[in-house]
Amino acid sequence: MKSFVLCISLISLPAWADSSSLAGIQQQLSRPDVLCGQFAQAKTLLGLKKPVKSGGRFCMVNGKGVLWRTQHPFSQDLKLTRDEIIESQGARVTKVLNTRQEPAVRIINSLLFSLMNGDLQQLEQNFSISTQQAGKQWQATLAPKAGNGIDKVIKQVVLSGNAQVQQILLTDQGGDQTDIQFYNLMSGHHALQADEAKQFE
Numbered sequence: 001m002k003s004f005v006l007c008i009s010l011i012s013l014p015a016w017a018d019s020s021s022l023a024g025i026q027q028q029l030s031r032p033d034v035l036c037g038q039f040a041q042a043k044t045l046l047g048l049k050k051p052v053k054s055g056g057r058f059c060m061v062n063g064k065g066v067l068w069r070t071q072h073p074f075s076q077d078l079k080l081t082r083d084e085i086i087e088s089q090g091a092r093v094t095k096v097l098n099t100r101q102e103p104a105v106r107i108i109n110s111l112l113f114s115l116m117n118g119d120l121q122q123l124e125q126n127f128s129i130s131t132q133q134a135g136k137q138w139q140a141t142l143a144p145k146a147g148n149g150i151d152k153v154i155k156q157v158v159l160s161g162n163a164q165v166q167q168i169l170l171t172d173q174g175g176d177q178t179d180i181q182f183y184n185l186m187s188g189h190h191a192l193q194a195d196e197a198k199q200f201e
């Protein structure tokens with residue numbers, strides 16, 4: 001589960017003098033029914049000189065789930081729904097994690113759905129959040145609240161973006177960091193490729 005959690009994150013923006021409320025950022029975020037784009041990930045592990053890099057494509061369909069398609073350096077799909085996480089390679093399912101059987105999966109799914117749906121206020125249930133803003137760019141720093149299980153895995157999450165969450169920097173309790181950058185974002189059902197649409201049928 002730890003390796004899956006560290007699948008999500010980005011480069012933080014510099015600190016600004018101005019601050020804004022979480023509600024203000026929430027109003028700025030768009031929340032499309034379908035959002036697709038590409039991601040570039042760099043995972044920095046203690047003891048390694050160079051980050052481990054990967055990239056691919058993702059699609060979020062509101063109410064149905066999120067599809068992560070790692071395309072390099074290897075091919076792998078992760079489909080997230082409210083109830084489970086399904087890992088597959090091609091047509092072969094390699095792992096299924098159920099939220100009813102794995103409380104940690106439920107917490108992580110809730111976190112990811114809130115991030116991808118731009119629902120930052122939902123994150124207040126499990127995180128203490130501080131925010132900053134400069135023009136249309138904003139940054140939110142999330143610190144897990146004690147006793148919810150997330151604090152045993154994650155030390156801090158830093159989100160940044162404008163109308164969408166564009167960057168996340170995740171630091172785990174061991175000191176490893178994962179950076180993910182989202183780009184070429186498209187919204188609307190036309191953003192789905194044919195094989196991606198079938199995944200959400």
